[in-house]
Amino acid sequence: MSFDLLKERRAQVVRNSRDAVVALDCNKASAAGSVSQRACTFCGSRVVLYPIADALHLVHGPVGCAAYTWDIRGALSSGPELHRISCSTDMREREVVFGGEQRLEASLRRLIAQHVPRAAFVYGTCIVGVIGDDVPAVCKRVEVDVGIPVIPVLAEGFRGTKRDGYNAACGALLALIGTGDTAGVTPHSINLLGDFNVAGESWIIRKYFEEMGIEVVSVLTGDGRVDEIRRAHGARLNVVQCAGSMTPLAKAMQERYGIPFIRVSFFGIEDTADALYRTAERMDSPEVMGRARALVSREISRVLPDLRACKQHLAGKRAGLYVGGAFKAFSLVRALRQLGVSVVLAGTQTGSREEYEELQAVCDENTVIVDDTNPLELASFLVEQDVDVFIGGVKERPIAYKLGIGFCDHNHERKIALAGFEGALAFAREVRATATSPIWNLMPRRRRTVTTAMGD
Amino acid sequence: MSCAAAKTTAPNVHSSAKPDATVNPCTLCAPLGAALATAGVRGAIPVLHGAQGCATYIRRYLISHFREPMDVASSSFGEAQTVFGGEDNLGRALDNVLHQYHPELVTVATTCLAETIGDDVPLLLKRYRTRTGSALPLVHAATPSYRDGHVEGFHSMVYALVKALACNQGTPLRAVNLLPPLVSPADLRHLREIVAGFDVAATLLPDYADRLDGVILDQYRALPDGGTRVVDIASMPRALASIDLTLTGRAPRASKLLADRGAPARVLGLPIGVRATDAMIQALADVTGAGRPAWLLGERGRLLDAYADGHKYVFGARVGLYGDPEFVAALAGFLLEIGARPVFCATGARNRALPEALATLPVGSVDEVLDDTDFESIGAACERLKPDLLMGSSKGYRLAHSLGIPLLRIGFPIHDRLGAGRILHVGYRGTTRLFDELVNALLQRQQDLSPVGFSYL
Numbered sequence: 054m055s056f057d058l059l060k061e062r063r064a065q066v067v068r069n070s071r072d073a074v075v076a077l078d079c080n081k082a083s084a085a086g087s088v089s090q091r092a093c094t095f096c097g098s099r100v101v102l103y104p105i106a107d108a109l110h111l112v113h114g115p116v117g118c119a120a121y122t123w124d125i126r127g128a129l130s131s132g133p134e135l136h137r138i139s140c141s142t143d144m145r146e147r148e149v150v151f152g153g154e155q156r157l158e159a160s161l162r163r164l165i166a167q168h169v170p171r172a173a174f175v176y177g178t179c180i181v182g183v184i185g186d187d188v189p190a191v192c193k194r195v196e197v198d199v200g201i202p203v204i205p206v207l208a209e210g211f212r213g214t215k216r217d218g219y220n221a222a223c224g225a226l227l228a229l230i231g232t233g234d235t236a237g238v239t240p241h242s243i244n245l246l247g248d249f250n251v252a253g254e255s256w257i258i259r260k261y262f263e264e265m266g267i268e269v270v271s272v273l274t275g276d277g278r279v280d281e282i283r284r285a286h287g288a289r290l291n292v293v294q295c296a297g298s299m300t301p302l303a304k305a306m307q308e309r310y311g312i313p314f315i316r317v318s319f320f321g322i323e324d325t326a327d328a329l330y331r332t333a334e335r336m337d338s339p340e341v342m343g344r345a346r347a348l349v350s351r352e353i354s355r356v357l358p359d360l361r362a363c364k365q366h367l368a369g370k371r372a373g374l375y376v377g378g379a380f381k382a383f384s385l386v387r388a389l390r391q392l393g394v395s396v397v398l399a400g401t402q403t404g405s406r407e408e409y410e411e412l413q414a415v416c417d418e419n420t421v422i423v424d425d426t427n428p429l430e431l432a433s434f435l436v437e438q439d440v441d442v443f444i445g446g447v448k449e450r451p452i453a454y455k456l457g458i459g460f461c462d463h464n465h466e467r468k469i470a471l472a473g474f475e476g477a478l479a480f481a482r483e484v485r486a487t488a489t490s491p492i493w494n495l496m497p498r499r500r501r502t503v504t505t506a507m508g509d
Numbered sequence: 510m511s512c513a514a515a516k517t518t519a520p521n522v523h524s525s526a527k528p529d530a531t532v533n534p535c536t537l538c539a540p541l542g543a544a545l546a547t548a549g550v551r552g553a554i555p556v557l558h559g560a561q562g563c564a565t566y567i568r569r570y571l572i573s574h575f576r577e578p579m580d581v582a583s584s585s586f587g588e589a590q591t592v593f594g595g596e597d598n599l600g601r602a603l604d605n606v607l608h609q610y611h612p613e614l615v616t617v618a619t620t621c622l623a624e625t626i627g628d629d630v631p632l633l634l635k636r637y638r639t640r641t642g643s644a645l646p647l648v649h650a651a652t653p654s655y656r657d658g659h660v661e662g663f664h665s666m667v668y669a670l671v672k673a674l675a676c677n678q679g680t681p682l683r684a685v686n687l688l689p690p691l692v693s694p695a696d697l698r699h700l701r702e703i704v705a706g707f708d709v710a711a712t713l714l715p716d717y718a719d720r721l722d723g724v725i726l727d728q729y730r731a732l733p734d735g736g737t738r739v740v741d742i743a744s745m746p747r748a749l750a751s752i753d754l755t756l757t758g759r760a761p762r763a764s765k766l767l768a769d770r771g772a773p774a775r776v777l778g779l780p781i782g783v784r785a786t787d788a789m790i791q792a793l794a795d796v797t798g799a800g801r802p803a804w805l806l807g808e809r810g811r812l813l814d815a816y817a818d819g820h821k822y823v824f825g826a827r828v829g830l831y832g833d834p835e836f837v838a839a840l841a842g843f844l845l846e847i848g849a850r851p852v853f854c855a856t857g858a859r860n861r862a863l864p865e866a867l868a869t870l871p872v873g874s875v876d877e878v879l880d881d882t883d884f885e886s887i888g889a890a891c892e893r894l895k896p897d898l899l900m901g902s903s904k905g906y907r908l909a910h911s912l913g914i915p916l917l918r919i920g921f922p923i924h925d926r927l928g929a930g931r932i933l934h935v936g937y938r939g940t941t942r943l944f945d946e947l948v949n950a951l952l953q954r955q956q957d958l959s960p961v962g963f964s965y966l
Contacts, residue, residue, distance in 0.1 A: 086605030093562025115654040117538025121566035143531035160530035179622040210560035432729035497727035
């Protein structure tokens with residue numbers, strides 16, 4: 054393939070070098086015509102709030118934006134499943150010309166009466182921002198009548214990047230937080246921010262904290278419930294996993310309610326243990342810390358033999374990863390390293406300057422690091438870096454498979470929980486299942502190597 | 510399973526142009542259809558004029574169905590473009606797409622945003638051509654999703670391609686144009702095979718079979734091989750005829766335009782079932798003057814043989830149909846010819862094509878027609894009409910699951926199973942496969958519901 058990096062993207066790609074660290078250009082709008090893997094501002098707001106299962110999520114706009122986000126994340130709920138339906142005001146030409154407020158109000162009233170949610174989120178799409186519907190006014194009017202919070206989330210697709218959408222979602226959550234009664238919240242308590250309960254991951258993490266004697270007041274937003282979110286300000290500490298999306302909320306809660314926060318990750322055994330210890334430390338309780346130690350040592354000894362077995366099969370393999378946020382990338386680099394797999398290509402959709410500095414520090418020499426990349430760049434680097442297993446989401450999958458390269462889904466649609474200790478083992482098994490599959494020996498890319506090996 | 514009641518009344522047509530929300534849409538947006546149609550042209554790449562998310566959502570959606578790379582570029586609007594217009598970004602998008610992909614053709618489909626702010630895309634493209642001196646064909650289709658869904662977007666792009674490119678008049682060619690709706694790559698290949706059986710060249714528009722059901726590669730291809738060549742589109746007016754398998758409703762027809770330019774049109778709908786396939790075969794025999802190939806007659810005979818073997822298991826089966834108009838109308842005809850009953854025919858399309866097509870069936874064939882509908886309304890129709898089985902995209906899975914009835918996955922999208930591109934629906938061969946699947950789904954249900962099961966039919 055002839056491949057020539059776009060001029061305006063040259064500073065968004067670097068080859069890692071300890072001797073000469075080059076700052077990566079990032080946090081800017083995608084180049085027109087680049088075929089970015091990023092979605093839009095609306096998407097950022099929608100994915101963060103999506104898992105709140107007892108809220109109504111109404112997309113105000115033409116039908117597409119709601120259709121594409123119908124049941125889009127594998128975010129599980131232990132109870133109501135309102136988040137898994139797709140509601141749209143389905144604006145037509147009439148609304149574009151005469152305004153969509155009436156239709157929005159009728160939709161809200163009908164759906165709230167029908168589904169009895171604990172709150173409603175109204176997402177604005179591009180058109181709404183252009184035609185100037187007064188969404189907040191409609192929300193206010195309905196809220197007063199129906200007696201539940203009706204919250205506008207104005208993150209029109211064109212209004213910035215996906216990261217700006219995260220900020221809008223954080224703003225919407227802040228509108229709920231502080232409105233509930235915190236009576237009964239215990240001193241050893243946390244909110245878990247930035248876990249979305251994909252494949253039940255929040256449940257795994259919650260179980261650890263409960264065993265340690267820590268109350269999880271709310272998870273934002275995995276298996277989320279409006280009433281839990283409303284009393285989140287009663288927690289002692291915010292434990293932030295997906296820092297890219299949730300740091301603005303953590304900072305705002307620190308400012309408004311004096312709740313400190315720590316950034317953690319539950320991907321990989323090292324990071325999971327570290328997250329549990331650091332949370333325990335903040336509880337100022339020898340008892341909590343004692344339980345954390347017991348839990349960590351028990352869980353590690355439970356998964357370590359199998360992890361070692363996987364490592365035997367994986368040692369020397371080369372991985373590429375392209376994920377949404379940088380914090381997941383750090384964890385994956387460490388988790389893969391523990392499996393004997395080196396990361397030779399790493400990138401994110403929404404990393405910031407500081408995050409890329411950290412990614413460069415955690416990655417090996419010569420790793421290709423990319424910001425807001427595209428399919429042609431990815432395909433080229435996968436081949437150039439001789440990747441055995443690529444870790445990403447649905448849009449990255451066919452690029453790997455088309456080249457006969459293994460792939461592991463670490464995005465919204467994964468069906469296997471990859472967080473915590475058991476998740477670390479599941480991840481290792483996933484990587485092993487794809488990286489060591491015998492089918493790759495049949496593929497054109499590997500055929501020459503295999504022939505040589507057999508000839509030997 | 511109840512007997513098929515011989516109704517004598519016309520079907521109840523529900524249009525869910527609801528006064529309020531659409532819940533669980535039965536349609537995608539127009540640019541998706543336009544992007545997919547573009548993939549059916551060799552060396553073509555679509556640019557969506559608007560914000561970045563549209564292109565990315567559409568890619569994700571199509572990739573989950575075809576499991577193939579599907580590149581869709583965007584002019585990546587920000588606030589400035591929304592206020593001042595997107596000309597500069599469209600120009601940059603075209604520059605970058607040309608630089609990276611070296612395409613033979615670029616299509617530009619508009620998103621809601623570009624349409625609402627009123628960007629005059631034909632003018633912008635003209636200015637781009639003048640400024641750059643580029644001779645590359647740039648084809649524009651207006652696809653605002655506040656007007657159209659993916660079905661209409663698909664037809665709009667095919668129409669735009671024909672309008673812009675099919676201009677070559679002259680000596681007739683021994684070729685037949687085939688205009689398929691949004692069918693699977695396996696369908697497209699089979700349609701090609703059928704036309705080839707009549708010893709004429711086939712120009713399918715669009716033909717994304719090889720691009721969206723491609724081979725494994727050792728070197729990545731920016732634009733994979735396959736698709737209808739621009740020169741062949743240019744020659745479409747010189748074909749013996751156009752066989753049009755689409756139902757465009759109120760939208761303009763590409764085959765009508767081709768007829769105006771010289772290739773007479775035969776409008777047939779999708780060939781699913783014996784009668785519908787016979788009609789296409791007859792049309793091909795008529796326009797080519799060639800005899801029916803023996804292998805096709807063999808497939809027809811085997812299909813009838815399968816019907817004989819399985820007819821009792823499907824007799825009176827109550828089937829709920831939903832999806833694109835062409836599929837739903839064709840499947841309704843298929844069900845009627847095997848003695849099953851399409852209790853409802855539903856589509857999210859907005860072009861009025863489905864009610865029009867169903868109006869040609871005998872009165873009383875269908876209980877209800879749901880036009881411009883959503884899955885909330887389809888769920889309500891299930892409550893009223895109690896189907897034994899649903900046929901449609903994978904988006905009906907949760908509904909079928911909650912009703913405890915089988916879902917036969919048909920058409921687009923199929924996101925929860927492997928091999929969507931390999932599903933053959935059309936022709937005698939595709940119908941045979943569908944018939945087997947239908948019978949077996951009903952048998953499976955009988956086995957599941959039976960305390961003792963059975964080992965032989």
